[in-house]
Each structure stands twice: as C-alpha cells, then as structure tokens.
Amino acid sequence: MSEPLLKINNLNVVYGASAQSHVVKDVSFALDAGETIAIIGESGTGKTTLALAVAGLLDRNAHVDGQVIFDREDLLALPEEAMCKVRGGGIGMIFQDPRGSLDPSMKVVDQVAEPLRLHQGMKKKEARRQARHLLEAVSISDEVIAVAPHAYQLSGGLCQRVMMAAALACNPKLLIADEPTSSLDLTLQAQIIELLRERQKASGLGVIFITHDLALVAKIADRIMVMHNGAIVEQGSVEAVIDNPANPYTAGLVSAWTGGREGEGIATA
C-alpha cells in the first residue's frame, strides 16, 4: 500500500463572495485503506463542512479550493455525474440525524436496495435479497422488517443501522460518519460504534469519523485530528493525543472527561 486511499491537499472552503467566512483552512491529510481517522472539535468548527467538501455535497455558494484525491482521482475536478457514481459507490456516508436521512414513506429494504440498483445495476428482486443480507449484517432481522417495514416505525438506533447498511451496500472504500451517534442513547451508541468497528475490520474500509466526543474516538479511531476554527491544530495517534495533548483545546477536551471522573473539573469561565 504505497498510495493512500484518500489524500487531501490544502483544502480550503470559503462561504460567500466576501471571503468573510473561511470555514475550512488549509487542511491536508491522508487516509490509508483500513484506517480510521477521527476529526474532533466543537460544533461550528468546520468538521461537517470538511466532510461535505470531500463528498462534493456543498452548496453552490461555497468556494472549495485544493485537492481531494480519492482512488487516484481528484474529486474536486470531477463533473457532477461522475461524482454521483463515487458517492454511494466508492464513498458511503452516514449522518447525525438517522431519522431525517431516511425517507419515511419508503420501505427500509428498498432504501438499502436503492444504491445496489443504482450503482450495481441489480434487478429489484435481487437487490432486495441483497439488502436483507446487509440488514442482517447490522443485526436487523427479517422479523423486525416484517413488523416495521417503514423508517418512521423504527427507533433512532435502528434507523442508524439502516443508514449504515445502505451506506455500506456497494462496498465503498471510504465511509464518512458525521456524528453518527450523537442523537442516540448510550447503549445504542455503544452498539453502533461496535458494529462500525466490526464492519470496518471485516471489509478493510477507510473511515472518517467526525465527532465532538473524545471517548468515542478512543474506541474507534487509529488517528485523531483536532480541528479548531477551521484549521487542524493537532494530530497524531489516539494514545499520543489523549495521553499528551499538545494543544490547549485538546487538553480541555481530555480533562473534561478525566476531570469528570476524578471530580476535579475545569474552572468555569
């Protein structure tokens, strides 16, 4: 593996014409196949924008500049049609709001089957059969689907599993997970995280995991990138960053957790 799966060079995102809001500032990093990189930072710091820029999903009023090389192709230079093939085919995504990401009026089986029909040209019946297998892999049994075929009948945790099944349907090489568990209960969060870890080990998937929760990162990631005000302020292996945070912001995140456990905490502003 000499060539990384994803290589981002000097990525900049600016909203609007006046260059007032420079949301992503000169971000560069590389991700190998089978590796999980966590992007951590508080809300509004540009994490989601970065993810959307990689997937080519930003609005027209966002000016994206730099290189996003995925599978030896610069995604920013690709026309929209080709980009559609990459999304769902080569890159899968799961989002924070699992309920909102699913069409309530469409059966979940069909939603998982959709990318298979679109990207792999499967027939309806075949795609559905495959979709059932995929749902099985995220621990959603046929009985559950029989009782509750639509997304609105499922809990948030189940919806996120469905999203994961759909995102992984076409065996993508890269999965972008944007705060996939922050709206879920603790036990469901742990389930999703373990499921993700397991699927990643099985398929050698590269994962970009976006979160504001350091503890999740410890479980799932190989490397951490800390984002603050649109720029990467610190990166390194999980152990290195958690044990010896170099940046004050990161140190704050770490002590919020450990401080909470020891009962010391940080002084209020």
Add this chain to the structure above:
Amino acid sequence: MVSSQKALASTWEPAQSNGILRAGLLQRLMKNRTAIASLTLAGFIVLIALLVPLLPIQDPLLPDYDQIMQSPSSGHFLGTDLHGRDQLSRLLWASRTSLLVGIVATLMAVSAGIVIGGLAGYSGSIIDSLLMRFSDIFLSFPAILGAIAIMAILGPGRQNIFLAIALFTWPVFARLFRSTILSVKERTFVRAARVLGSSNMRIFIRHVMPNSAGPLVSYTAMAVAGAILAEAGLSFINLGVQRPNPSWGMMLAESMGQFEQAPWLILAPGTAVTLTALSFILLGTAVTNALDGKNAREYQ
C-alpha cells in the same frame, strides 16, 4: 463603556414593543431591493391618496360637456372622460376609494380572523371545531360570487363594499392564524412560560401572538391587493361605489365602450390598479422572505 451601559439601562424596556419589529424585521426589509421598491411605491400611492384634497386639481365630479373625451393635453394631463370630467383628478380621487376599501376591508377581515382564529387555536376542542366549520361555510363560496350576492342584497355603497369583501376574506386569516397558533403553542418556550407561572392570558399576548404574527403580516399585505382588485371588480359591474364618485373599477367600466376612440381612459385606471396591487403583493412577498430568512441570515 460605562456611559453606553447607562444609556442601555435607561432605554431598556422590552415589554411593550411589537414582537415582529423587535426581531428587526424593518432592518432586514431595508436590505432587500424588492422590499424597498414595493415599500416606496406603496408609500407613494398612499401619500398621494392622503394629499389629494390639497392638490391643485379640478373637481372630479364637475361635468363639462364642451370638452368630452379630450385626449391628454396641458389642460387635462390624462384627458377627459365621456362627461368631460378631468381624468387625472378622477384617477387621484379614486385612489382614496381603492386604498380605503383595500385597507379597511382587510383590517376588518384580519381582526375577525385574529379573534376567531385565535379563539379556535388557543381554546381547541369543540369551540375550535365549531368555529372552523363555520369558517368553512364561507370558504366554500367562490369569494367574488359571494361578494356580488351581498352587494346585490345590500345595494351599492362604501360600507357595504367593506362588509362584502371582508366577509369572504376573514376565513383565510382565521385558518392561517389558527394553524400558526397551534404550532406555536406547542413550542417549548410557551410551556416554559407556564412553568414560570405565567397566566394563560399573558402567555397568549406575550409569546403566542407575537410569534404567530409573521405569516399573518405577510398575508395581510397581499390581501390588501386582493381587496383593491375586488373593489375594482365590483365597481366595474356597477355593484361598488355609488355614482358619480370615482373608483378605478368604475372608471374602467365607464370607458369600456370608448376604448377605440379614447384608449387613455382605460389605460390610466388600469395601470393604477395594477401598480397598486403589485406593490402590495411584492411587499407581502418581501415580508415573507424577511421573516423566513431570519435564521439563515445569521450565518456570519
């Protein structure tokens, strides 16, 4: 810093200010070109209507049978009509009728809509069902036919026009206000006010009303345009203003037969109706956008 703090302290009394204005609606409107244009135009028309009695123009009711259907000239900027009356002065005086009908009829409809819609939305249950079925009765008539029927029964006259138009406009306001209230009263800050000990009346006036006013305000501007057009329509079929008082609709009706000899007689009131209605419709749209864009604009 200290002095500015003091200045703030002396002016700080938010309780009585109007909800929508508090949220900076006017400032946002001023950033929008459509809003500025429509506000200017509507303002200009209203100003003229107010100033008409002071303007040095001829008597709109005085016939002059020596000067029938004159084309525009320096003596009569917009020419004269079938009875030799000055078209410009009739047009300007008619603006008073149109605006008065548009504004009064809409205000009547809005008031009825707020009372009935508010009562239905805030009380819920059977009162809500009954009031809404009652409004459905009016909604199920084609509005203009209903208005024609009322005018035919009551006879022409200004007050009757107000009534006829308002009678078939209020249900829309009631429905709109009710549905906004229903969604607003379920919002957390309304329930929070309850826990803080607010009385139902105070919650309604302080929180529910201001937060429900947005859609109502934007629709009101459009309804003024609708009422102006309705008055023109009623007057056009001689069910509106009493002769010889001028109204744009009536001016159109009177000049219909002379279109080929004197097209200016049609063009002037036609343009006036269109411009006035347009300015209010655009104003309504601009207000809607300004209200919707409240959060989107805060990006920076």
Add this chain to the structure above:
Amino acid sequence: MPLLELQAVSKVFHRHSNSFFLSTRDSRDERIHALREVSMTVEPGQTIGIVGESGAGKSTLALMVAGLIAPTSGSLSIDNELLGKIDRKRLSRKLQLIWQDTSGSLDPLLTVGASVAEPLKIHGLAIGNETRIHVGNLFREVGLNENLIDRYPHQLSGGELQRVVIARALTTNPQLLICDEPASALDVRIKAQIADLLIKLQSARGLAYVIIAHDLMLVRKVTDYIMVMYSGMVVEQGATREVLDHPLHPYSKLLVGSDPALWLTDRNHEAGLKTSVAAGSMIIDSGCPYYPRCQIAIDRCRQLRPRLLRLKKGRAIACLLPDK
C-alpha cells in the same frame, strides 16, 4: 421533611386518534406505560440523578413534577402539599424546570435579558430599573457577561443559552431545580463547565436538583443518589458511586458498560451488546418490561412484575434474579 415526594406514581397514555367529528376507538388502542409506580423523595439540598434511555419515562416524570402532566394514579407532593392543589404561580416559586431543548425554551422574539426578566414581572419581584439590575446580578451569578443581556437567543452559543436558562430558572428563588438532560447537546468541555456551575449554585443557594440524563458523565459528577429507569419503571437505585461502580440490575450493567468514558481508559473494552432490539417495551402490560432484552431472563420474568427490592444503604433493585 422531604421537598418532593412521589408515591407510586403511574402514567398511562392512550394512543388513538381523537377528534370531535372523527373519533375512532378501534381494538388497536394501545396503552403506553410512561411511568410505572415510581416512588421517590428529594430532601432539601439533595441531588438525585435519573438515568435511562429515551422512552424510559424520564421526561414524563419531569413534566409531571412541573405540573404540566397529571398522574394517572399515585400522588405527588411538594413541600407537604399535594401537587394538584397548588396553583401554577405558587408552584413556580417552589420548583423550576430546565428544559432539554435549551434554545427552544426561550422566546426567539425576546432578548435573553427580557426572557429572564419575565418571571420577575409575573411574580412582581422587581419593578422598573430594578429589573435590569436584578437580571444583571443573575447573569453574573451564572457566569454570563452582562453585555449579553440585550442579545437575542440566536446570537448566543449553546453554552451561553444553557446559562441563560439556568438564570431564568433562578429568578423565582426555587428550592428545587428539575434539569431535563441539561447540556445534552453541548460538547463535553462545555458540559463539564455547566456541571461545575450547577455545583456552585447548589452550595451558594442550597438548591436541590433532580438531574435527568441519558449519559453518565454529568450524573457521575453532580449527583449523590441515582435512579436507573427502564420503560417507566425504576429498576435500580442507590448512591451514585455504588450503582455506577457495581451495578446489579442487568440493564444498569448494560448502561454502565456502554459508558464511553470506559473506552478512554481501556480501548479494548467491549460493551458486549449483542442483545437483540426490542421495540415497544412500553406497551408490555405484565411481567418485567426488560424481559425481551434481558440476557439472563427466565420464564418467570415474563409473568411476574419484579418489585423494587430494598437492600442495605438505600440501595434497591427490581429484578427477580438479582444474584445472577
């Protein structure tokens, strides 16, 4: 004398369509048990945590104590007065609620200062220029810059809004604050700051708290005593340290095992969550509501509803098989 006392409080919601003209009551009319015979007492100055997943009845409990929902059975008393007998205004002087939806609980058309001033006016606690001074003091007490008084909610950050809402709750000088998932949408760092603020306010004002949370960080940090709820039922309660360090009920074990904080110290910690997913445990009428998800369940669990069994040191657990 307890500040708040709940005795065997239950709440059943009926799920059916209800309209004046279209009323259908078919056989699918479901009974949803939001609370099942919950009892608790809160002493002045005490902090009690309630944990559990969404649908466990935590928010129903909060709304009920705040007087917004009436219980189906059982009784609630505050300061030795039955909740149903206290009018809204007087109740609001005794306890206040911090809503989960922080920004939604503030009127978007009022400045945050005006929102905080609102209860002062309702209760006649301040008039004229006094109001602003009073609001300023409250802002300072919760660690907010006074310059923010004239801002609108959308101009403030999540952490600042959380403080505004806390300041507003303090206006009526309540003895008890019910915090429904405070700071749940905020990042961990801010959450820790809010926890510190709550602790500070408690020692300054002698407040009692009921803190509802679905994660354990805040609860671990702030509370003395916790109740673990599942499907409307209290399945375990006891001193916070005890319960979190040595959970007894299978659900508590699952919950504690899912705490992400464990991953920080042990990356290979397995939450061991291969359990199947149970839908609609709230409609289970008999037996243990946790039965469908429980790994140690036996047949008896399906028929018998476990009672809350008192152990020593205030510990209690509702499970037929507490030793397993």
